[in-house]
Amino acid sequence: MTESPAETTEEMLARVRASFDRQGMMSTLGVEVTSVEPGKVEMSLRHDERFTQQHGFLHAGAVASVLDTACGYAAFSMMPPDAAVLTASYTINLLAPAAGERFRITGEVVRAARTLVVCRGEAFADGGKRPFAVMQATMTAVYGKAGISG
Numbered sequence: 001m002t003e004s005p006a007e008t009t010e011e012m013l014a015r016v017r018a019s020f021d022r023q024g025m026m027s028t029l030g031v032e033v034t035s036v037e038p039g040k041v042e043m044s045l046r047h048d049e050r051f052t053q054q055h056g057f058l059h060a061g062a063v064a065s066v067l068d069t070a071c072g073y074a075a076f077s078m079m080p081p082d083a084a085v086l087t088a089s090y091t092i093n094l095l096a097p098a099a100g101e102r103f104r105i106t107g108e109v110v111r112a113a114r115t116l117v118v119c120r121g122e123a124f125a126d127g128g129k130r131p132f133a134v135m136q137a138t139m140t141a142v143y144g145k146a147g148i149s150g
Contacts, residue, residue, distance in 0.1 A: 007081055012038065016077055019150050023069065031066055031105075033073070039109035041073040047101045058098035060133075063105075063123055067092060067135040070107030071119035075139035076150065078112045083141045084148045088116070090137035098132055100125030107137075115141045 007015075016036050020026065026043075029051060035042035043066060051062040068087055076085040104124045111118045121135035142148050 011081070012077055015081060015150055016073055019076065020073060025065055026069055029062055029066065031069070036073070036077060039074055039078050041070050041077065041107045043070050043105045045103050045105070055097070058103065060094055063094070063098050063133050064092050066105045067107070067121035067123055067133065068137060070105045071121045071135060071137035072107070072139055074107035074109050074119050075112070075117035078109055078117065079141055081150065083143055084150045085139045086142055086148070088138040088140045090135050092133060092135045094133050096132040098123070098125065102126055117141070
């Protein structure tokens, strides 16, 4: 991460929310940001028939998209204001069907460096304590690229 003037928590929250609000995919899925703190983000979404697979479970593609986004914003919350974040890679393990009415998705920074940030994501259904999906993601910080901003 580059040296930059200290950012207040309120400024970081505003930066994260403004960026999230520009995400068409998350808007389409009906995802809400429920909590943001440095290095940790929580999101939620409701069961929606439009995003299910043939057995009625939330589709793995939708789960992966929200986990990726939660990890991305956990990383973004740790970045200086002049940085953007893009996904470099992720691995997802689907441990059980995404069955439920309300899903909680978390992203948390495991380790942050100047350009690479490793995050862990977890997905829970209906207030459950055991995740039905887990992700490990590597995010990359982007500085000064035309068309890419926080």
